[in-house]
Amino acid sequence: MHAFRLAAVGSPPALARIARPDPGPGEVLVRVAACGLNFADLLMIEGRYQERPEPPFTLGMELAGRVEAPGPGVTGFRPGDPVAGFPGIGGLADYAVVPANRCLKLPAGMDMLQGAAFQIAYGTAHLALGHKARLLPGETLFVTGAAGGVGLTAVEIGKRMGARVIASARGAARLETARQAGADVLIDSDAPDLSRALKAAGGVDVVCDTVGGPAFLEALRSTRPEGRLLTIGFAGGEVPQVPANLLLVKNLSVMGLYWGGYLAFRPDILTDSLATLAGWIAAGALHPHIGQTFPLEQAVEALAALRERRTTGKIVVTMA
Numbered sequence: 001m002h003a004f005r006l007a008a009v010g011s012p013p014a015l016a017r018i019a020r021p022d023p024g025p026g027e028v029l030v031r032v033a034a035c036g037l038n039f040a041d042l043l044m045i046e047g048r049y050q051e052r053p054e055p056p057f058t059l060g061m062e063l064a065g066r067v068e069a070p071g072p073g074v075t076g077f078r079p080g081d082p083v084a085g086f087p088g089i090g091g092l093a094d095y096a097v098v099p100a101n102r103c104l105k106l107p108a109g110m111d112m113l114q115g116a117a118f119q120i121a122y123g124t125a126h127l128a129l130g131h132k133a134r135l136l137p138g139e140t141l142f143v144t145g146a147a148g149g150v151g152l153t154a155v156e157i158g159k160r161m162g163a164r165v166i167a168s169a170r171g172a173a174r175l176e177t178a179r180q181a182g183a184d185v186l187i188d189s190d191a192p193d194l195s196r197a198l199k200a201a202g203g204v205d206v207v208c209d210t211v212g213g214p215a216f217l218e219a220l221r222s223t224r225p226e227g228r229l230l231t232i233g234f235a236g237g238e239v240p241q242v243p244a245n246l247l248l249v250k251n252l253s254v255m256g257l258y259w260g261g262y263l264a265f266r267p268d269i270l271t272d273s274l275a276t277l278a279g280w281i282a283a284g285a286l287h288p289h290i291g292q293t294f295p296l297e298q299a300v301e302a303l304a305a306l307r308e309r310r311t312t313g314k315i316v317v318t319m320a
């Protein structure tokens with residue numbers, strides 16, 4: 001089968017032909033239709049992601065496809081079932097092995113592209129805003145990187161939870177994408193004095209930050225008493241250092257959220273959230289934004305588009 005492989009950390013990944021894997025106990029072999037790309041794929045290639053699988057391995061964290069064969073002991077999945085799964089690696093290939101407890105059946109009404117694109121982005125935004133920050137109707141949510149994979153879903157879910165949403169992204173076209181997802185106030189991330197713009201917009205109750213760096217600290221200064229700041233990622237490359245005195249004076253909370261981390265200590269929270277989100281998408285209540293699709297042969301170009309901030313929402317790679 002074809003697989004998009006990383007031979008060594010720091011080396012350019014490339015398409016290769018390898019043997020089709022067999023599902024072990026508790027696993028499902030999936031014939032992959034589509035694989036969603038994530039910023040974490042870029043970090044993994046550089047060896048900078050928190051999960052560090054030993055190369056060589058096949059890239060691709062989340063996928064959708066049809067069950068080819070359930071492994072020994074697996075019940076609940078049959079050949080041909082349409083599924084979404086998040087194996088963590090291995091999705092950028094014709095076939096992938098996925099732990100059965102990381103698979104869910106695609107509801108009628110959800111297609112393969114949506115199935116491959118929704119899990120990590122919507123899952124992260126949903127747990128962050130609901131489970132973690134307890135965003136309330138009428139509160140103001142500020143989302144950085146709001147045209148990106150996670151950011152755009154945070155805008156949409158924030159609106160669904162009844163918040164007023166302020167979105168920041170780079171340039172008018174990307175801001176328009178955030179507006180279409182429901183953002184009420186738009187701020188160009190290249191404009192100076194974010195803190196002032198946020199205060200002019202009335203201040204913020206919850207910050208959902210996927211970019212890090214100075215934007216996080218400026219948002220901190222514009223957060224109302226009892227505000228909650230979610231640190232989700234550092235796409236800008238800089239990990240902000242938080243002045244604890246400001247947290248004390250304004251009764252603020254800074255919260256870390258690592259979606260995949262729930263697999264280790266509360267997988268039920270994660271799988272319940274995914275089931276809820278799949279239902280909402282199938283019912284048409286959420287609209288996954290797939291900015292661009294690429295065939296597997298163009299996986300290098302797909303990663304370049306992500307690295308160079310050229311697409312909005314999710315990039316999905318499709319298999320033949």
Ligand SMILES: NC(=O)c1ccc[n+]([C@@H]2O[C@H](COP(=O)([O-])OP(=O)(O)OC[C@H]3O[C@@H](n4cnc5c(N)ncnc54)[C@H](OP(=O)(O)O)[C@@H]3O)[C@@H](O)[C@H]2O)c1
Nearest residue numbers: 039145148149150169170210233234235236257258259309
């Ligand atoms: N904690 C978790 O569980 C979790 C889950 C998923 C993702 N993440 C993290 O969240 C961040 C976003 O992930 P994603 O998949 O949504 O990525 P993405 O689709 O690439 O979105 C990232 C956004 O950040 C903005 N950005 C600002 N400075 C950037 C820079 N120097 N390089 C690249 N982008 C920059 C870009 O928007 P503009 O061009 O409009 O500025 C881009 O749209 C990453 O750090 C990722 O590792 C964390």
